[in-house]
Amino acid sequence: MSRYPFPVPFGWFQVAWDHELAPGQVLPRYYFARHLVLWRDESGAVHLQDAFCPHLGAHLGHGGSVRGTEIECPFHGWTFDGEGRNTCIPYSERTNAKARIRSYPTIVRNGLIMAWYHPDETVGPQWEIPELAEFNAAEGFSEPVCRRYTVHAAWQELAENGADSAHFRYVHNTEVVPEIEEYRAEGPHAVMRSSQKFPTPRGVVEGRIDVDNWGPGFAFTRFSGIVDTFLMGCNTPIDEDTCELHFTFTVRSLGDDGTTSSVGEAFVNEVHKQVIEDGPIWENKAHLVRPALADTDGPFMKFRKWAAQFYAEGVRDDRLVWEPPPPGTFESTMVPTEATASRKHRGKGNA
Ligand code: FES
Ligand SMILES: [Fe+2]
Structure with missing residues (x-):
């Protein structure tokens, strides 16, 4: 039986503090009733994505590693970019265009890392988070x-x-x-x-x-x-x-x-x-x-x-x-x- 009449809401949500995530770092997260991976690429850009590798389901937040602006799966070494596209299968000449990971829009603002969540992934951010002088x-x-x-x-x-x-x-x-x-x-x-x-x-x-x-x-x-x-x-x-x-x-x-x-x-x-x-x-x-x-x-x-x-x-x-x-x-x-x-x-x- 449900505890509340409410589902998970949509909006911008804090998923970490900026100081918790250094370039090259990968963190497992669980929000919005989903397993997620939060990582910062070597250019400093932050990415929040669904956790499970589309190849055979490894959790990218447990052992995944940043390679430049991509993340590498710990299980068989496939790599994915910030948009969740497969960029390399190390033991194949080709990539798999169907192997795609859902990526959530992120911002770093006021010292917070925030991500936009909506149950419908085609619905992008509907408002902005203000920058606070304080x-x-x-x-x-x-x-x-x-x-x-x-x-x-x-x-x-x-x-x-x-x-x-x-x-x-x-x-x-x-x-x-x-x-x-x-x-x-x-x-x-x-x-x-x-x-x-x-x-x-x-x-x-x-x-x-x-x-x-x-x-x-x-x-x-x-x-x-x-x-x-x-x-x-x-x-x-x-x-x-x-x-x-x-x-x-x-x-x-x-x-x-x-x-x-x-x-x-x-x-x-x-x-x-x-x-x-x-x-x-x-x-x-x-x-x-x-x-x-x-x-x-x-x-x-x-x-x-x-x-x-x-x-x-x-x-x-x-x-x-x-x-x-x-x-x-x-x-x-x-x-x-x-x-x-x-x-x-x-x-x-x-x-
Ligand atoms: S499960 Fe990720 S590369 Fe195989
Ligand atoms: Fe109170």
Whole structure:
């Protein structure tokens, strides 16, 4: 029985941080309920492709190697280019034009490697991911801090948190319920503007949380008040029921590096604490098609209408209550699977 009424959505999704993939490197990935191979050729171009070699099915992410701008299969040495075309069969004079691997459009933006996924491979990118000054400036901002979580819940359940102003008080113990001033959607772009009171050891500070989403996989949040903090939150569906959440933070420089990084670290730890608090709710909640809302609840139904546009196969409508699987079906991993990484660690190891 399905956990959710939603299929895997389409959009741009983060599949790695730029610093995780050096030229010549090959990584196995599993997203969109598919086995994938992510590799960077020696010219620096990034490729995401279906994992299985069309010859006899070897997984190119396990033992495949980069040869210039091509990838070589570990099983019988066939090579494929970035478009997935067979370029050489080392023990034959000819190539096999039918041996083709699906390739996904990729971009490297804001320090993230992102791929376009749509269940129909003929449907190319429908919107762009903006370049953010805060993550591309040479100075004025702290080194980015990265966190990765695996959550046993659909991306939509995580994203719905943004529309849920009331939960901040009860799940995260914020002093007051943040006030959502505006929520609107324009195609794949959704905008949320809110004011918020931040609890600090020295009392409550007035602040703001402003969020811009471009599709299901990319949200840019600006926190202001205590310190200007910028967050890229990227949900990547592992399958219909599970997603990987990626956070990349930067803090506007406070003058000296030591203060900036300690204030930034405190902020990152607070957001991390919130995700860990949300985890058990997300993983164990039912998805109610017709929630019983208070008149002062956030814009849930507007959010759900916006989210529904990303399901190419439509949303299933044969049930009103979608429950989690029986206890013991999955083990919660709501702890960071990668504690921290940053540009300072570029090229050192992989997740
Ligand atoms: S399975 Fe890839 S070359 Fe044979
Ligand atoms: Fe939350």
